[in-house]
Amino acid sequence: MRSSTPGHRWVPRLLMTPAVATLLLWMIVPLGMTIYFSLIRYNLMQPDQTGFVGLMNYEFFLSNPAFTDAVMxxxxxxxxVVIITVVLGLALALLINDPFPGQGLVRILLISPFFVMPTVNALLWKHMMMNPIxxxxAQIxxxxxxxxxxxxxxxxxxxxxxxxxxxxxxxxxxxxxxxLQSMDREQLEASELDGATYWQQLRYLYLPHMGRAISVVIMIEVIFLLSIFAEIFTTTGGGPGTESxxxxxxxFTEALLNFDVGAASAxxxxxxVLANIVAIFLIRMIGKNLER
Amino acid sequence: MSKPVRTGKYDWNMRLVSRTLLAWAITFIIFFPLLFMFVTAFKTELQAIAVPSVWVFTPTWENFALVQERSGYFDYAWNSVITSVGSTILGLLIAVPAAYSMAFSPTKRTKDILMWMLSTKMMPAVGALLPIYVLCQTFGLLDNVISLIIIFTMMNLPIMVWMLYSNFKDIPIEILEAARMDGASLSEEFRHVLLPLAMGGMASTGLLCLVLSWNEAFWVLNLTAANAGTLASLVASYSSPEGLFWAKLSAVSVLAIAPIVVFGWFSQKQLVQGLTFGAVK
Structure with missing residues (x-):
C-alpha cells in the first residue's frame, strides 16, 4: 500500500465507505419501507384488506387524541430529565471534584446506575422503591x-x-x-485573592469553562431520551390512559397491540419528523459550542 | 482522574467535613436502590416484602439457584456476551477507519457527515421496527443472535464514530506526517504510530459500546424469544403482572447486571477518559 500518501484522495474516502454505506442502508431501507407501509392499508388482523389509501393513515394517527398527549x-x-441531570450533575460534580476522604469509592458508587440496564432499572423502582405498600x-x-x-x-x-x-x-x-479537571487552577486562585465569592467564580469561571461539556451532555441525552421505551414498557405500559x-x-401500541401496521408506520x-425538528433546534443551539 | 491523597494531607476544617458528609449522603441515596436490590436477592420472599425492611437475616442462595433452574441463566448470559462483544468488534472495525479519515483528512463536509450520522441515531428505533422485523422474517433471522449483532452495531455506530473522531483529533497530525515522510505505509503508520496513541480512545469507545449493547432492551424485547434472548429479556420475563416475587426478581436482576457493573467499576477510569466527546480542551 505504498500509494497511500496524502496525495491520494481516494484513501480517506475508501476508509469512510463502510460506515457511511451501512448507516445509509440502515436509514434508507427502513425509511423507504415505512413510507410505503404508511401509504397502504396494512392491518395484520385484516390481511384481505389491502391497497393504496393515500394519507388516510396519517389522518387516522393525527386525529387520535393520544397523539398530542404522546408528543407532549x-x-x-x-x-x-435533561434539566434535572444537568443541574444536579453540575452541583454534584462541583461537590466531589476536590479531594475528600473516600473520593475514589464515591465515584465508583455514583457511576453504577449508568451501567444498569433499563429493564432492571424500571423493575427495581416499580417494585422495591415505588410500591405504595x-x-x-412508602416506608419513608x-x-x-x-x-x-x-x-x-x-x-x-x-x-x-x-x-x-x-x-x-x-x-x-x-x-x-x-x-472540571482541566480547569485553570491558577486562575481560580487568583480570583480568590481578588476576593471573588464562590458564586462569582461559578458564574464567570466554572460555567464558561464547562459550556462545551454541558452541550455534549445535552446532545447525548437527547439522542437517547427521544426514544425511551423499555422503562415505559416494563412499568406503566403507557398508562393510566395515555398519561405516560x-x-x-x-x-408500539398501534403496531403490536392494534396490529395496524399502516397507522403505526405513519x-x-x-x-x-419530530426528532428532526428537535435535532435542528439542538444543533442550532449547541452546535456552535461543539465547533470550537 | 482522582489523585490519590493521603488522609494526613487533608486540611480538616468545617468546609471539608460538611463537604465530605454531603457527598457521602448523596452517594448513599443514589446507590441505595442497587444496594437494596442486592440485599433483597439473598432474602426469602417473605423477608423481601417485610415492612419495615429487614436488614439482619440469614442469607440464602435459593433465589439464584431457582433462576438458573427455571430459566437457564447461562443461556441468556451467553447470548448477552456474544451479542455485545460481537457488535463491539464489528463496530470498531467499521468505525475506526471512518473516524481516522475524518480526523486526519477532513474535508468541508466532514462535520456535516458527522452530524448526519448522529441524526440517524435520533430516529426513534420504533420507527424502524416494522421494516426490520419484516426483513428479519424474510431472511429467517428472527430470534437470532446474528441479527442482534448487526442491529446493535448499527445502533452504536454513530456514537462510536463520534467518540473515536474526537479522540483521534487530539492526536497531533504532525506525528503521522513525520511517519509518512519517513516512508511508512498506511498499515505501518496505523500499527506503529496511530494505534499506540489511539489505544485509550479505542478502548473507551469499545467499553461504552459493550455497555450499551449489554443493556439494550428494545430490539431484544421485540425480535427475540427463547433462542437469542439476552439478559434484558430474561429480566423482563420476571416482570410478572401480579404477585410480589421480589427476592427472585432481585436475584435475576443482580445476575443480569453484575457482570457489566463490575466490569464497569474496573474500567471506569478508562471509560471516562474517552467519554469526553471532545468536551475537554
Whole structure:
C-alpha cells in the first residue's frame, strides 16, 4: 500500500465507505419501507384488506387524541430529565471534584446506575422503591407520618422521569468531573485573592469553562431520551390512559397491540419528523459550542 | 482522574467535613436502590416484602439457584456476551477507519457527515421496527443472535464514530506526517504510530459500546424469544403482572447486571477518559 500518501484522495474516502454505506442502508431501507407501509392499508388482523389509501393513515394517527398527549409527554420527559441531570450533575460534580476522604469509592458508587440496564432499572423502582405498600419510599413517607404516594398511578410520568434521571445523572456528573479537571487552577486562585465569592467564580469561571461539556451532555441525552421505551414498557405500559405514553410507545401500541401496521408506520414517520425538528433546534443551539 | 491523597494531607476544617458528609449522603441515596436490590436477592420472599425492611437475616442462595433452574441463566448470559462483544468488534472495525479519515483528512463536509450520522441515531428505533422485523422474517433471522449483532452495531455506530473522531483529533497530525515522510505505509503508520496513541480512545469507545449493547432492551424485547434472548429479556420475563416475587426478581436482576457493573467499576477510569466527546480542551 505504498500509494497511500496524502496525495491520494481516494484513501480517506475508501476508509469512510463502510460506515457511511451501512448507516445509509440502515436509514434508507427502513425509511423507504415505512413510507410505503404508511401509504397502504396494512392491518395484520385484516390481511384481505389491502391497497393504496393515500394519507388516510396519517389522518387516522393525527386525529387520535393520544397523539398530542404522546408528543407532549415525549418533550416533557426529555426536557425534565435533561434539566434535572444537568443541574444536579453540575452541583454534584462541583461537590466531589476536590479531594475528600473516600473520593475514589464515591465515584465508583455514583457511576453504577449508568451501567444498569433499563429493564432492571424500571423493575427495581416499580417494585422495591415505588410500591405504595411495601416500597422503600412508602416506608419513608410513613416514617414521617405522610400518606404514601401510589407513584405509578398518581404520577406515572413523574415516576418515569425519576427512574431515567437516576440512570443519566451519573453520566452527566462524570462528564462534568472530567471537564472540571482541566480547569485553570491558577486562575481560580487568583480570583480568590481578588476576593471573588464562590458564586462569582461559578458564574464567570466554572460555567464558561464547562459550556462545551454541558452541550455534549445535552446532545447525548437527547439522542437517547427521544426514544425511551423499555422503562415505559416494563412499568406503566403507557398508562393510566395515555398519561405516560410517549411517541415511541404509542407507535408500539398501534403496531403490536392494534396490529395496524399502516397507522403505526405513519406514526413512525411523524416521530422521525419530530426528532428532526428537535435535532435542528439542538444543533442550532449547541452546535456552535461543539465547533470550537 | 482522582489523585490519590493521603488522609494526613487533608486540611480538616468545617468546609471539608460538611463537604465530605454531603457527598457521602448523596452517594448513599443514589446507590441505595442497587444496594437494596442486592440485599433483597439473598432474602426469602417473605423477608423481601417485610415492612419495615429487614436488614439482619440469614442469607440464602435459593433465589439464584431457582433462576438458573427455571430459566437457564447461562443461556441468556451467553447470548448477552456474544451479542455485545460481537457488535463491539464489528463496530470498531467499521468505525475506526471512518473516524481516522475524518480526523486526519477532513474535508468541508466532514462535520456535516458527522452530524448526519448522529441524526440517524435520533430516529426513534420504533420507527424502524416494522421494516426490520419484516426483513428479519424474510431472511429467517428472527430470534437470532446474528441479527442482534448487526442491529446493535448499527445502533452504536454513530456514537462510536463520534467518540473515536474526537479522540483521534487530539492526536497531533504532525506525528503521522513525520511517519509518512519517513516512508511508512498506511498499515505501518496505523500499527506503529496511530494505534499506540489511539489505544485509550479505542478502548473507551469499545467499553461504552459493550455497555450499551449489554443493556439494550428494545430490539431484544421485540425480535427475540427463547433462542437469542439476552439478559434484558430474561429480566423482563420476571416482570410478572401480579404477585410480589421480589427476592427472585432481585436475584435475576443482580445476575443480569453484575457482570457489566463490575466490569464497569474496573474500567471506569478508562471509560471516562474517552467519554469526553471532545468536551475537554
Amino acid at each position: 409527554n415525549t418533550l416533557l420527559l426529555l426536557g425534565s 411495601y416500597g422503600v419510599l 413517607w410513613q416514617f414521617f407520618g405522610l400518606t404514601p404516594i401510589d407513584w405509578l398511578t398518581d404520577m406515572p410520568l413523574g415516576s418515569i422521569i425519576i427512574m431515567i434521571s437516576w440512570q443519566w445523572l451519573p453520566f452527566a456528573c462524570l462528564i462534568f468531573i472530567t471537564s 405514553t410517549n411517541l415511541a410507545f404509542l407507535i 406514526g413512525a414517520l411523524l416521530a422521525i
